[in-house]
Amino acid sequence: MKHICLNLKRFDITPDYGGVNRIAPVEKWAEFILRNTQGKLKAYDGNEVEFDMFFPEEHILNAVSSLEPGSPVNLGCQSIYRKDTLIGGNFGAFTGERPASAMVLAGCRKTMIGHCEERQDKKGILEAAGVKDFSAVNRILNQEIQCALNRGMKVLYCIGERSEEQGQWKEVLSQQLEVGLAGVDLGQVVIAYEPVWSIGPGKIPADKAYITKIARFIKEKTKGAEVIYGGGLKKENAAMLASIEEIDGGLIALTRFQGEMGFYPEEYLEIIRIYMEALQLNKSEIIGGAAHENGI
Template sequence: MRKIILAGNWKMHKTQAETLEFVAQFKPAIDDAPDDRGIVLCVPFTDLAILSKNLHGSAIQLGAQNVHWEETGAYTGEISAAMLNEVGVRYVVVGHSERRQYFGETNETVNFRLRAAQKAGLTPILCVGETKQQRDANETEAVIFQQLKEGLVGVDQSQLVIAYEPIWAIGTGDTCASDEANRVIGLIRGKLTNADVTIQYGGSVNPGNVDEIMAQPEIDGALVGGASLKPDSFARIVCFQ
């Protein structure tokens, strides 16, 4: 059965002090959130340990923003799945467009990271999506299908979340129309071997559009960027109607 998962991706935001302030406000704001939806905070590495302690006993689960495919080694600036496990991480974002654009991620390295995460018992959130140029050239389906074909080799789809994030909608305020997001997510689901994979939408999700987005039958949640940085804003998203 498909599970609803609302995940906040803080990207490179919030010190530890700011994280504690967020949690103190966010926890009581989601007291009335239905039990049928998962809530995940994907935070910078420096916030993981302190957040893990402060989430203990709550319904909120901890997520990281990246993971390396090797268990140990000379990989300066990277972090292993075992290191994430040690501080209570349960989810990890893999293949975000910003990692692909700025740090040279490829479908192959994304696949390595997905498999490493799963081997360690983590649930990866695989990000796929097209640029504005690719969409304008009617290449949306081809680009995403290639990302899935190369990214999902050897990946256990029963331990996976996928986020459709049209790159042109991330952080721009230009949200993909909900029916179009639903259409593309339906196409993604058609390429999977497991129909129960949770597929989120990501790209300028906010309190004003989340109800319409989540009303779409193919959409199982959201990967939220900027709107997840404010406790009241993200609480409203988590408690969508």
Template structure:
């Protein structure tokens, strides 16, 4: 199946701060970004700070074009789940939520079935999930990348009645290592993801759904990625903690969309 390339898909750059910044640091970081980011209107800009900063950053971003996301959520709405954050708690604070990040899968044993429950919880509360999929080094070297990602997509998206979501492709072997995949390799995998989404939902949904690249994204490789037809943006990790680098990535994404 060859899908039509939809040039109107919006560019998306999301910054995942991970477990970094106390509240004062988060405020300083946002203040160093928000005015210049707000002026870029051809890219959907999303910031995903730690939970403790969401309320304050929501205030700081009020009236701007910058969107706010959470890094995770729990699949139940309330109950005796010490330390967890539900979709109902997040729905008044942010618009997006990252689900199934490779670090959640690796360090907290989140299997595809849990990712699926979290996806349903996010959509139930009006949050737009950014669902992460990707293969680790062993899977990549053994040639099973496509089968791994196909299973992650089919289970993670099972039973969903809405395709109001994004997918982020994370070659796990590239995260935090400085080894970004080449644009050619990323395109191959993300075209595969789009074909899978067409089978799960519809071809129209697959053509409209943004797919982001995540894996050591930086100002030096972002244009290589965005030059590929199935790469609509990026989920940025370490570089999102440095205002100059993050702004450079967003500005280049804006130029690539012209």
């Protein structure tokens, strides 16, 4: 199964407030995105690829109400809190947080946990408290994953190394996997690899050889868990990522990086088209090559 995930971050904020939303009024933003994508996504085989969209919390109810019958879109939230409501226990004293129970009731089937921006935020809090042992971040993320799975949610778990960690990438990723996924049913988790050191303006993107090396490492460590590229699936790298056998999809965020930058539904669909067509071409070449070797 391939997984095309969409992280809509805070792309709902309009330019006059410093954001990039030029597509719809905030109150209709989720509806606009779904109305302009889900119909065309139905053209793809649901047994081969699934489409996940992770919305900011306040847009989830609008997104749920905009789902069409038979929509191929799975709705998700952008992480959850490390604790949850419990019958006979905490009934909702979670001011400012997103317990898994609330997200499930709102209509989320999935959640993203451990995105590099979430990791950086937790690391910053620890630094402000004078803590230098950042392994606590992975333990907290593990608690979030456990809460999600206990509520029947599936998880997109993000891992990745920063620039200063590149020389120790194996140790960094091993800890993120071993601690973050301790006691977790990996059948309910897809892992997104984010090479944090290569993401952002002016940085050199990770190449095919590097991504392949990391994906193989993750699959070996997890005994075959599904791995997608979390460093940004876009038009420029869609065909390349489709050619990597160990990569099971990608994470899309911005679709336009220059001019009126932002997320645009038609460009999102174009990225998916390029990726899926390249995937089918690669399959055809593999089948053709096998037939030739067998003398067919």
